[in-house]
Amino acid sequence: xxxxxxxxxxxxxxxxxxxxxxxxxxxxxxxxxxxxxxxxxxxxxxxxxxxxxxxxxxxxxxxxxxxxxxxxxxxxxxxxxxxxxxxxxxxxxxxxxxxxxxxxxxxxxxxxxxxxxxxxxxxxxxxxxxxxxxxxxxxxxxxxxxxxxxxxxxxxxxxxxxxxxxxxxxxxxxxxxxx
Amino acid sequence: xxxxxxxxxxxxxxxxxxxxxxxxxxxxxxxxxxxxxxxxxxxxxxxxxxxxxxxxxxxxxxxxxxxxxxxxxxxxxxxxxxxxxxxxxxxxxxxxxxxxxxxxxxxxxxxxxxxxxxxxxxxxxxxxxxx
Numbered sequence: 001x002x003x004x005x006x007x008x009x010x011x012x013x014x015x016x017x018x019x020x021x022x023x024x025x026x027x028x029x030x031x032x033x034x035x036x037x038x039x040x041x042x043x044x045x046x047x048x049x050x051x052x053x054x055x056x057x058x059x060x061x062x063x064x065x066x067x068x069x070x071x072x073x074x075x076x077x078x079x080x081x082x083x084x085x086x087x088x089x090x091x092x093x094x095x096x097x098x099x100x101x102x103x104x105x106x107x108x109x110x111x112x113x114x115x116x117x118x119x120x121x122x123x124x125x126x127x128x129x130x131x132x133x134x135x136x137x138x139x140x141x142x143x144x145x146x147x148x149x150x151x152x153x154x155x156x157x158x159x160x161x162x163x164x165x166x167x168x169x170x171x172x173x174x175x176x177x178x179x
Numbered sequence: 180x181x182x183x184x185x186x187x188x189x190x191x192x193x194x195x196x197x198x199x200x201x202x203x204x205x206x207x208x209x210x211x212x213x214x215x216x217x218x219x220x221x222x223x224x225x226x227x228x229x230x231x232x233x234x235x236x237x238x239x240x241x242x243x244x245x246x247x248x249x250x251x252x253x254x255x256x257x258x259x260x261x262x263x264x265x266x267x268x269x270x271x272x273x274x275x276x277x278x279x280x281x282x283x284x285x286x287x288x289x290x291x292x293x294x295x296x297x298x299x300x301x302x303x304x305x306x307x308x309x310x
Contacts, residue, residue, distance in 0.1 A: 001221060002181060002220060002221050003221075003254075006225075007220045007221070007225070010215065010220055010225065011216075011217050011220050014215060014216065014220075014250055017283075018250055021303045034306060045211070064250070064251070065251070065253055072217045072221075073217045076217070076221075108253075116225065117201070118292060119225050120225070123215065123225055123248065125230060126211075126228075126246075126247070126248045127215070127248050127249075128247060128248070128249065142198070142234075146182075152185060153188075156185050156188050156189050156192065157189070157192040160191070161239055161245040161246055161247055162245070163194060163231075163232050163235035163236045163240070163241045163244060163246055164192070164195040164241040165192060165195075166232045166236075166246065167195065167232060167233070167236045168187070168188060168191045168192045168195055170232070171187040171191065171228075172185075172296060173180050173185075174180065174183065175180050175183040176182055178180045178182050
């Protein structure tokens with residue numbers, strides 16, 4: 001099981017990358033007693049039946065590891081939402097993309113901690129491939145609001161396979177959370 | 180900490196490049212790959228990734244090392260997993276790589292060219308290997 005909300009998000013983003021998404025949009029907002037997040041992609045998408053089966057921990061499409069019988073990313077999130085009294089809305093269209101949105105009660109006893117958001121954004125930008133990642137972040141209580149795209153970061157520091165670039169970007173991302 | 184602009188990020192990046200010292204390693208072809216599937220994330224692969232980035236930077240190996248992330252490598256039972264491919268060493272998959280072990284891999288495997296024992300795994304989990 002994942003520890004923090006950022007871990008759930010990274011898992012969903014990794015799914016989007018594996019679904020050949022060209023653009024992935026991630027929103028994380030804290031407001032009105034809710035912690036809301038979403039991951040939207042224009043990847044290969046799922047039909048209604050596939051989307052329903054993706055909620056089953058003992059289902060995977062089997063394309064990556066032919067003999068594997070589990071797929072835990074989405075089921076972990078649903079389990080955690082159920083425990084904490086959160087809600088979710090999943091939409092997907094075959095060939096068009098997938099949008100997964102969820103929210104946790106901000107003060108719920110079973111709501112996972114948000115986790116390391118700068119670390120999440122950095123990791124989410126570091127998968128192989130030529131995809132765009134847009135992160136929209138808002139925290140009304142700390143007056144934090146920013147939008148970052150993977151393309152502008154790469155344009156500024158060069159390839160994200162270089163440790164020097166990663167260290168600099170991490171510092172940049174951490175500074176965005178300053179109120 | 181004040182909010183940085185992209186221009187300030189560019190300046191910071193240039194400063195980092197200036198600090199780089201090229202070590203005596205063959206070429207820029209050391210690859211470190213961290214497994215970041217559901218299994219890796221649940222086991223703390225993000226912390227492993229962070230520690231590798233820090234250790235590479237602190238050891239001034241930036242010019243030689245490429246750091247990458249991938250999905251599940253099929254070793255879910257020993258996550259977090261890290262694969263290191265470099266000249267002069269066998270391509271090796273390490274498992275159970277927590278943050279201290281990640282640092283040890285950089286210092287001993289990448290710099291010292293010595294295998295780090297008790298963390299070497301070269302086969303996927305039994306449920307995805309043909310019997």
